[in-house]
Amino acid sequence: RFAQKDKKTVKPVAEDFFSLDTASGEEIIDDEEMEEEEEVAKKRFFLKDKQAVLEGGEKQKRTEKTVEEEKHEKYVNEVLATSSIRPVLESSLCTSAFTTSLREKMRANKSQREKTSGQSWFRMSSARISDECRADLELLSMRATLKPKRFYRKNDRAVLPKYFQVSRVVEDKRDFYGSRLTKSGRKKNMLDEMMKMDRESFKRNQHK
Incomplete structure (x- = not known):
């Protein structure tokens, strides 16, 4: 008995306890925490909505840009179809002078020289x-x-x-009765004329 009386009884304070909802099994949240969570949720929703608006605007800008680019390309193609200047013109201007080497130039000049007989023979092909x-x-x-x-x-x-x-x-008119070949003696090529002359000479030799 005396020992129990000497012990100091400490009264529990309300701050040392927290309440639990045994039915749902979840901790009871204060009003301040609820307000903070609501503000965070609103901010998240606002950010998502803003991002969706920005993405929609970017998509619209992209579609407008692609439409303008297609119109520009169509106009350029129509102009180039009636123009004498082609897109390949820039690549063909003064490009061979910088890309061809000395050996390639010499080879090209040699192939061009072989096509004709040269200047001394009047460049006969x-x-x-x-x-x-x-x-x-x-x-x-x-x-x-x-x-x-x-x-x-x-x-x-x-x-x-x-x-x-x-x-x-082409014979002259003055040689019409002298040194002109007749139509019967004129053949397509020299070999046929030679063979005819041989036959005539053979007949002449037979008569002799």
């Missing part, structure tokens, strides 16, 4: 050798064999020439 031209050129190279009694200069090359031109001799 290389002709395409057909079968008829080949036969005539071979006949000319064997002219000393066909007429051994007549003097011809020696051929300067053993192969067919690369540069040559075929021309037609």
